Amino acid sequence: MGPASLKDVARTAGVSVTTVSRFLNGSLELPDRTRELIEAAIRELNYVPNPHARRLSLGRSDTIGLVVPDIATPFFATLVASVEAEADRRGLALALYATLNRAGRERSYLTAIHRNHVDGIIFITNHPDDGALAEAINRSGRVVVLDEDVPGTSVPKLFCDNEMGGYLAGRHLAEAGHRDVLFVGGVDEMISGARRFAGFRRATAEVWGPDARITRFAGEYTVAFGRAAGVRFLAEARSCTAIFATSDELTIGILEVLRENGVSVPRDVSVVGFDDVGPLHLFSPGITAIRQPVRELGARALSLLLEPDPAMTGSPREELLPVTLMERDSVAPPLR
Structure with missing residues (x-):
């Protein structure tokens, strides 16, 4: 015989x-006799309430959803870990949804709120x-847009x-003497690409x-596009004395191509990266980079989500966290 049920x-x-149900979740006051009968039945049957069902009866799941494009890159892996740690500190569960950066999957995961899953x-x-994602987010209510x-x-x-x-x-590059430079980053339709x-x-x-x-070479924040940008640099932009690669993945892809073709950093070309979540300090030479506060971003995002009424009317609230220049050995004055 299985465990006793509410029925x-x-x-x-x-x-x-x-x-x-209403007595157990505290939403109903009962006469003493009725309360005693329920409590006696619970003891007799050794009934243990289902905490998940009880939370759902109160209109909450105590679970937060995190929708990310990918979990394989150091940036997103670190961000997921930071949200998980903050959720654990607050006694909450975390449901992770990886979209593969596909709009259809993104919209489908937003329905988790309406189903009381999160x-x-x-x-x-x-x-x-194209507007469809924005419409879905605005319908969903309790959402924080991050990154x-x-x-x-x-x-x-x-x-x-950014x-x-x-x-x-x-x-940093200009003051080192570089005035002919290559910018490798996102497209203008992305806030990171435009603002950086x-x-x-x-x-x-x-x-x-x-x-x-x-x-400027604009594309996706991937190692593959970094490699493509490195090949284009060798073919089209050798007059540039420095490269600003605006993600860890782009930086790695570019460095792979430079190394394969005998281009020395920083003797032949200086390099500055962005994110600084991957081990850029372990490269030879160590790569100067703009460090994003990834762990702080994750913790703060959860705090924003848990504020009394995160849904905004009128202009959306935007908050920025500061970045830091991490100087290492990949920037030197240009030889020419």
Whole structure:
């Protein structure tokens, strides 16, 4: 015979299942005699309430959803770990949804809120939106958009200071003597691509004015695109004396191509990366990079989600966390 159910308790006590359920979740005051009958039935049957069912009866699951494009890269793996640690500290469970960066999968996972599977979602995308994703997020209610923007959403948003990251990289390279530089990053339709490029361009113009020259290769934040950018650099942009690669994956892909072709860093070309989640300090030479506060992003995103009313009216709330320039050995004055 299996464990006693709520229905067993109700039958033994001579009351309805709804009465037992509401009594157990604290939403119903009962006469002393009825309360004593229910408590006696619970003792007799050794009934143990199902905490998940009880939470659902109160309209919550005590579970937070985290939607990410990928879990294989160091950036997203670290972000997932930071949200998991913060959820554990708060006594919450975490449901992880990996979308493979596909819009259809993203929209389907947002329905988890409506089905009471999760109480809210921290949502990360890594591609431009045609409006359908923004509409789905706005319908979902309790969502925080993290890392990349989904334009048109009226929910809290949390990003690193992308514009300042680009500025710090550009200023560092310009002050080292580089005025002909290659920017490898995201497209303008992505907030990271647009803002990092804007900051980078502003910094180089401050130092070099009209003499500053930036070549830009835009694409996905992947090792594959980093390798493609490295090949293009060798074929089309050898006049550039420095490269700003705006993710760990891009940096790794570019460095692989440079090494395979005997291009020395920083003797032949200087390199600055972005994210600094992967072990860039272990490379030879160590790679100078803009460090994102990835662990802080994860913890803060969960805090935002748990605030009393994260749904916003009017302009969405946007919060930025600061970035840091980590100087190592991959930048030197240009030989030419």
